[in-house]
């Protein structure tokens with residue numbers, strides 16, 4: 282496996298479970314890409330209907346299977362999506378009528394306040410509650426998954442090693458040549474080092490996100506929180522009913538839409554909050570976080586929760602691969618090689634299923 286982000290680890294898990302001998306190679310000394318910069322929010326509700334939603338269901342089940350074995354705490358369960366506009370209600374009604382509505386409920390303002398009055402802002406009209414989601418601390422979870430793969434399956438990690446060429450049975454690295462029957466290339470948003478011309482066919486660019494950690498607010502969140510801006514960003518809610526909501530948000534929050542801001546608030550074990558995010562697209566996004574963008578995120582935090590945002594403790598940016606109209610792809614440059622890239626900012630939510638698909642493609646229904 283090239284890449285020790287969540288997609289590379291997912292491929293390693295799927296291959297190791299078949300009894301294959303697995304080596305994971307990463308150029309960094311420890312996971313440092315999107316997989317440790319994210320919310321650790323394993324989102325099912327809101328994923329695009331069809332294959333993505335099914336991958337998310339499968340991936341969420343695998344997280345819950347691995348977590349106790351690998352010692353990964355599940356820090357939160359469920360999604361708590363507060364909406365302030367009447368135009369959001371038909372969107373949620375339409376969503377709940379699909380098969381994806383199973384395990385979800387629409388709470389009135391009064392019902393939501395009865396469960397957790399602290400995070401129901403003044404203008405909140407209703408809350409979509411989904412019980413599918415789990416939330417992990419990614420910066421903790423990624424090393425724990427790697428340790429688990431080593432201990433349980435004997436997977437070998439070669440870190441601080443760059444893969445320079447992939448032509449099975451030969452894999453050229455900055456530390457010499459390896460032999461492998463098959464290779465999964467999971468480079469995240471490194472779109473230029475390996476198989477650049479193949480990746481370019483999928484119209485992939487990169488997306489930069491701004492993230493913050495806020496001080497503990499002094500109460501427990503009822504689940505990972507989103508607001509009605511999320512209904513526009515997540516393809517699973519994309520119904521004709523969403524057009525009216527889009528129009529009203531465009532009129533009321535044009536700057537939020539311009540910077541691709543929506544709200545996710547995830548709570549960590551120490552009570553602090555991981556809050557984001559924004560979306561700016563470019564082949565090479567600049568590394569700078571804009572204060573005005575963070576201010577938009579915090580403004581949405583206050584509107585959705587009714588609480589003033591606690592002090593900011595940490596800020597960072599992250600990037601992921603992005604392709605319009607495509608949630609992921611698995612490409613076969615050769616019969617014994619697959620390139621796997623999640624292009625929709627959902628690798629923590631769909632990655633384990635993607636890993637199973639990659640290994641299925643490379644090795645068929647049964648192990649070698």
Ligand SMILES: Cc1cc2nc3c(=O)[nH]c(=O)nc-3n(C[C@H](O)[C@H](O)[C@H](O)COP(=O)(O)OP(=O)(O)OC[C@H]3O[C@@H](n4cnc5c(N)ncnc54)[C@H](O)[C@@H]3O)c2cc1C
Nearest residue numbers: 284286287288308314316319322444469599627628629630
């Ligand atoms: C800020 C942010 C928030 C997000 N929030 C969520 C969320 O809450 N839920 C969710 O589901 N998704 C979320 N995502 C998306 C998710 O994190 C990504 O889809 C996922 O992490 C991608 O995983 P990956 O393994 O493909 O990439 P990465 O984590 O980037 O890993 C790729 C690895 O490949 C290595 N590599 C690349 N090329 C080579 C080479 N030639 N040789 C050696 N090593 C190489 C890199 O060093 C890197 O470690 C978020 C992303 C960001 C940036």
